[in-house]
Amino acid sequence: MADMKLLMNDLVTANHILAKENVLDSFGHVSIRHPEKPGHFIMSRARAPEQCEMHDLMEFKLDGTIVGPNPHPGKPYSERFIHGALYEARPEVNSVVHNHSISVIPFSVVKSVKLRPLMHMAGPIGDDINVWDSAAKFGDTNLLVTSMEMARDMAKSVGPRTVSLLRGHGCVVTALSLREVVFTSIYLEINAGIQMQALRVGNEVQYLSKGEVDIITKGRSGFTFERGWENWCKRVGRPYYPQAMDMGAGFSQTDPSG
Numbered sequence: 023m024a025d026m027k028l029l030m031n032d033l034v035t036a037n038h039i040l041a042k043e044n045v046l047d048s049f050g051h052v053s054i055r056h057p058e059k060p061g062h063f064i065m066s067r068a069r070a071p072e073q074c075e076m077h078d079l080m081e082f083k084l085d086g087t088i089v090g091p092n093p094h095p096g097k098p099y100s101e102r103f104i105h106g107a108l109y110e111a112r113p114e115v116n117s118v119v120h121n122h123s124i125s126v127i128p129f130s131v132v133k134s135v136k137l138r139p140l141m142h143m144a145g146p147i148g149d150d151i152n153v154w155d156s157a158a159k160f161g162d163t164n165l166l167v168t169s170m171e172m173a174r175d176m177a178k179s180v181g182p183r184t185v186s187l188l189r190g191h192g193c194v195v196t197a198l199s200l201r202e203v204v205f206t207s208i209y210l211e212i213n214a215g216i217q218m219q220a221l222r223v224g225n226e227v228q229y230l231s232k233g234e235v236d237i238i239t240k241g242r243s244g245f246t247f248e249r250g251w252e253n254w255c256k257r258v259g260r261p262y263y264p265q266a267m268d269m270g271a272g273f274s275q276t277d278p279s280g
């Protein structure tokens with residue numbers, strides 16, 4: 023299978039995995055930057071991610087314009103601008119997830135408690151997760167990010183972070199690769215659920231230190247993502263195509279995730 027076709031296949035698989043793992047429901051989306059055209063990105067047409075198939079994938083310019091003839095007239099995601107603005111602002115980012123996962127949203131509306139990593143697998147979500155409030159600049163809206171103007175304001179708030187929350191709406195996750203964005207999105211949702219449980223057990227929760235977050239983030243390897251990816255592919259009945267891993271790019275022979 024050609025690399026491009028493999029990547030597109032993996033994007034369909036990522037849609038299914040994120041639905042199965044409680045990150046996406048009938049809404050939310052995942053995208054990849056086009057590997058040969060950095061000014062373009064690819065995502066599904068507006069469809070429940072669990073139902074996504076190869077022929078649903080569409081190509082966009084970073085401003086959200088559809089590239090070429092539209093195979094699905096009138097049906098791109100209205101919030102595709104989220105993805106375009108993040109790719110525009112962050113040249114290193116190659117994959118983006120926007121979701122409304124239920125454990126994460128409470129932390130976007132409770133001002134006294136920040137969403138913070140407290141278990142080792144979730145360290146890479148970062149220790150400075152912020153909240154973008156669309157009302158600060160745009161007043162009363164339906165909270166959806168449906169223009170480049172809104173999306174660019176959001177991307178400015180996200181800055182260099184891996185994760186940011188959107189008040190009363192959901193979150194965005196950025197990553198260097200599709201496997202990484204899937205991994206981080208799943209453990210973001212898990213960490214948020216565990217944090218709520220911990221806060222019910224007691225008020226004094228010990229979160230990961232900044233030093234621990236830095237060590238965990240730097241220590242992650244392609245093998246860690248691959249181990250999760252293979253398992254998640256099998257769970258949704260999608261074919262698993264092993265990814266050739268760059269031995270010089272932080273790959274380690276042992277799995278630092280345990």
Ligand SMILES: [Zn+2]
Pocket residue numbers: 050101120121122166167191192
């Ligand atoms: Zn949304």
